[in-house]
Amino acid sequence: MTDRITVEELAELMRKCTGVTVTSEELRRDETAFEQLGVDSLGLLGIVGELENRYGTPMPTDAERSKTPRQFLDLVNGALLAGA
16 A cells, blocks of 8 residues: 555545545646635545545544645645654
8 A cells, every 4th residue: 555645546535525526637736726626624524534544544633724735635645654
């Protein structure tokens, strides 16, 4: 199992947990906010829960407050690397 979440995995989690379909290219744009993509904090909370179940490790408490996909991935991947 990988110790990093990729942009592609985040796109799949967004589809699965929130019903929002986005491309990995959309997520790679630094200025794109989750709000612009139609994902709110509850949607992010669902993604965080899915990741915690998948990896068996707690995610940062502020991950669901991330404004952008990059910020979210930086936080989550930092937690996964620290727990590895």
